[in-house]
Amino acid sequence: MAATLKDVANKAGVSTSAVSRTFTDGASVSDKMRRKVEKAAADLGYSPNFLARSLTTRRTKLIGLVSNNFHNPIFLEVFDLFTRGLQDRGLRPLLVNLSNETDPEQSVQMLRQYSVDGVVVASSTLPPAFSKAFRDKKIPVVNTFGRYSSSPEVHVVGIDNVEAGRMAARALLQRGYKDVAFLGGPETATSTQDRLKGFQEELALCPDVTTRHSFAEQYSFQAGRSEMLRLAQGGLAEAYFCGDDVLSIGVLSAIKDAGLNVPGDIGIIGFNNMEMSRWENIALTTIHQPIKQIINSSVELMTAMLDEPDRYPEARLFPCQIIERDTLRPLG
Amino acid sequence: MAATLKDVANKAGVSTSAVSRTFTDGASVSDKMRRKVEKAAADLGYSPNFLARSLTTRRTKLIGLVSNNFHNPIFLEVFDLFTRGLQDRGLRPLLVNLSNETDPEQSVQMLRQYSVDGVVVASSTLPPAFSKAFRDKKIPVVNTFGRYSSSPEVHVVGIDNVEAGRMAARALLQRGYKDVAFLGGPETATSTQDRLKGFQEELALCPDVTTRHSFAEQYSFQAGRSEMLRLAQGGLAEAYFCGDDVLSIGVLSAIKDAGLNVPGDIGIIGFNNMEMSRWENIALTTIHQPIKQIINSSVELMTAMLDEPDRYPEARLFPCQIIERDTLRPLG
DNA sequence: GGATTTTTTGCAACCGGTTGCAAAAAGATT
DNA sequence: AATCTTTTTGCAACCGGTTGCAAAAAATCC
Numbered sequence: 271m272a273a274t275l276k277d278v279a280n281k282a283g284v285s286t287s288a289v290s291r292t293f294t295d296g297a298s299v300s301d302k303m304r305r306k307v308e309k310a311a312a313d314l315g316y317s318p319n320f321l322a323r324s325l326t327t328r329r330t331k332l333i334g335l336v337s338n339n340f341h342n343p344i345f346l347e348v349f350d351l352f353t354r355g356l357q358d359r360g361l362r363p364l365l366v367n368l369s370n371e372t373d374p375e376q377s378v379q380m381l382r383q384y385s386v387d388g389v390v391v392a393s394s395t396l397p398p399a400f401s402k403a404f405r406d407k408k409i410p411v412v413n414t415f416g417r418y419s420s421s422p423e424v425h426v427v428g429i430d431n432v433e434a435g436r437m438a439a440r441a442l443l444q445r446g447y448k449d450v451a452f453l454g455g456p457e458t459a460t461s462t463q464d465r466l467k468g469f470q471e472e473l474a475l476c477p478d479v480t481t482r483h484s485f486a487e488q489y490s491f492q493a494g495r496s497e498m499l500r501l502a503q504g505g506l507a508e509a510y511f512c513g514d515d516v517l518s519i520g521v522l523s524a525i526k527d528a529g530l531n532v533p534g535d536i537g538i539i540g541f542n543n544m545e546m547s548r549w550e551n552i553a554l555t556t557i558h559q560p561i562k563q564i565i566n567s568s569v570e571l572m573t574a575m576l577d578e579p580d581r582y583p584e585a586r587l588f589p590c591q592i593i594e595r596d597t598l599r600p601l602g
Numbered sequence: 603m604a605a606t607l608k609d610v611a612n613k614a615g616v617s618t619s620a621v622s623r624t625f626t627d628g629a630s631v632s633d634k635m636r637r638k639v640e641k642a643a644a645d646l647g648y649s650p651n652f653l654a655r656s657l658t659t660r661r662t663k664l665i666g667l668v669s670n671n672f673h674n675p676i677f678l679e680v681f682d683l684f685t686r687g688l689q690d691r692g693l694r695p696l697l698v699n700l701s702n703e704t705d706p707e708q709s710v711q712m713l714r715q716y717s718v719d720g721v722v723v724a725s726s727t728l729p730p731a732f733s734k735a736f737r738d739k740k741i742p743v744v745n746t747f748g749r750y751s752s753s754p755e756v757h758v759v760g761i762d763n764v765e766a767g768r769m770a771a772r773a774l775l776q777r778g779y780k781d782v783a784f785l786g787g788p789e790t791a792t793s794t795q796d797r798l799k800g801f802q803e804e805l806a807l808c809p810d811v812t813t814r815h816s817f818a819e820q821y822s823f824q825a826g827r828s829e830m831l832r833l834a835q836g837g838l839a840e841a842y843f844c845g846d847d848v849l850s851i852g853v854l855s856a857i858k859d860a861g862l863n864v865p866g867d868i869g870i871i872g873f874n875n876m877e878m879s880r881w882e883n884i885a886l887t888t889i890h891q892p893i894k895q896i897i898n899s900s901v902e903l904m905t906a907m908l909d910e911p912d913r914y915p916e917a918r919l920f921p922c923q924i925i926e927r928d929t930l931r932p933l934g
Numbered sequence: 935g936g937a938t939t940t941t942t943t944g945c946a947a948c949c950g951g952t953t954g955c956a957a958a959a960a961g962a963t964t
Numbered sequence: 965a966a967t968c969t970t971t972t973t974g975c976a977a978c979c980g981g982t983t984g985c986a987a988a989a990a991a992t993c994c
Contacts, residue, residue, distance in 0.1 A: 272714065274950055285974045290952055300972060320715045321653045321662065322950035325979040330653065340682035343675050350672035353699035362716065365697045367685035382604065383652045384694065491881050523883040549823050551855040606980055617944045622982055632942060654980035657949040
């Protein structure tokens with residue numbers, strides 16, 4: 271059994287408060303006392319129990335990290351950045367996987383039962399009500415990759431998907447494409463809807479450009495590939511804005527199978543700028559979503575909220591960026 | 603402030619023990635009492651605080667999930683499977699990212715301070731001493747993807763890498779390759795060493811087959827590609843067993859750039875059977891590591907250890923399997 | 935209906951810590 | 965040396981629960 275505060279106090283012949291104070295920074299203890307206690311603690315291999323401590327301090331340093339996206343490779347980077355960011359600040363991520371559609375309400379309760387200090391909801395597909403449930407229970411929450419709204423009820427960090435859609439449209443227009451298409455991810459995702467909205471809005475300014483759209487069932491190679499094979503039955507557009515890089519790569523594979531050539535016959539622009547888009551045999555032109563900045567900002571915001579729980583909600587949006595590679599015809 | 607046990611007891615006009623008992627299964631409470639308490643609890647939105655409870659029950663249901671691999675795409679699946687497996691059993695993963703080489707000892711202490719019920723070390727590169735440190739503190743631990751040893755000191759679940767190396771060698775021999783090579787991952791990883799050992803042992807049985815080996819610096823596209831470009835300066839072997847699928851894909855890209863053709867000029871066999879190996883434009887022949895079984899078994903073993911902490915250590919090994927695709931010449 | 939057994943309930947101590955408060959000790963001032 | 969400040973320390977209550985034990989209540993038996 272691990273040594274407790276009391277054991278150390280006995281061994282050192284002092285009160286438990288003295289021991290407690292040696293292990294809480296900012297508390298007042300004389301040097302002599304500190305040495306005595308530290309000696310005894312070292313002998314016993316003692317270190318304070320965080321959970322018992324949390325009972326009185328009301329701080330567990332646990333942060334719920336909730337996601338329902340364990341398939342898209344960018345989420346590995348997301349987890350990497352989150353865990354490091356939190357760890358660097360002495361916080362501990364309690365990971366919650368919401369993939370299998372278990373009742374979200376239950377997760378809210380569970381995280382409350384573990385007295386997490388805050389919750390990060392890293393998902394663009396979970397309904398806003400989910401994040402709000404935490405806020406209602408007075409648990410600090412930030413919704414990373416959440417939907418931007420002019421009157422956010424919870425803190426949101428991410429990108430402006432409408433603007434990203436516009437950006438894609440402009441990229442295609444600038445390269446002289448006249449017949450362009452949107453090949454989105456899951457139709458119900460707000461990010462898909464927003465990007466389509468921006469894409470169409472921007473194109474509407476150019477009456478001579480025609481546009482169309484369709485959706486893949488999920489962000490996967492196969493979904494992109496089969497959707498493109500289906501589209502290839504009819505007439506194809508000159509260029510496609512795809513909802514995701516893996517999707518794009520599936521699309522590229524279908525195009526190749528159809529005997530067509532990129533960017534000669536068809537242009538493709540992806541989204542996310544995943545690691546593999548840079549690979550020489552892929553070289554996908556894509557839109558970079560500044561994940562690092564988004565996550566770091568989310569972590570910062572979370573730590574700020576720990577000190578100021580009633581902080582007025584804000585939306586933090588980061589600009590995306592076109593990454594020029596080889597799947598769109600060159601500019602001008 | 604959330605309602606406490608005492609609040610419920612007051613509201614229901616009963617003792618705190620009565621309330622506590624209604625919320626611990628297996629405790630004896632009359633139906634009338636239970637109804638009364640549940641009513642009061644519902645009115646107050648009460649649910650028990652797990653951490654306070656853990657103080658007396660000595661069970662937090664927290665499981666440390668430690669990894670230092672946040673780059674290899676298969677780990678996204680690993681996290682997915684682990685989190686689901688643990689959640690299904692009412693356990694909660696506390697994620698620890700050891701990527702940035704922070705003193706492992708510190709993580710041991712930290713997990714102890716959070717009173718985790720057990721620890722899963724999901725890594726093939728962390729030293730065995732790390733897992734042992736938990737065992738020494740009487741914390742149940744399973745090392746998933748750990749090295750097989752005939753006298754394991756901690757529970758290990760994974761594959762037999764030596765055997766996997768043999769399997770790769772046999773696959774190449776069966777297809778008639780006479781000049782074969784091993785292109786491993788990081789040289790220091792025990793998994794790399796073991797696979798090389800098995801590979802060479804098997805080949806040593808065929809004196810007419812020549813072999814050589816080299817290592818990529820990490821499991822990445824670029825590392826595979828640049829290593830292959832380097833090798834292409836000298837004479838190439840007929841077939842390569844690569845340490846990982848991403849590595850293989852980098853190798854394939856270099857081969858293509860060199861104007862060579864797979865499997866006509868060179869054969870490639872990868873490792874892991876990642877999602878992307880199945881993609882039509884890659885179609886990599888590879889060795890499947892049964893991740894699902896490994897993780898599920900790890901979770902099972904962990905739950906078993908929670909009931910029986912001094913369980914005798916065992917190694918659970920799962921057989922790998924060749925996945926035939928298009929990067930090795932056909933059999934026979 | 936009374937004695938006996940079983941079930942239900944509350945008391946009070948405990949899990950491993952923290953903290954407000956007042957007493958004790960140390961240091962400063964005259 | 966006596967008095968006043970400041971710092972250090974211990975007491976005891978508390979954080980939010982659980983649980984062994986004995987008393988009270990209910991159920992069973994004769």
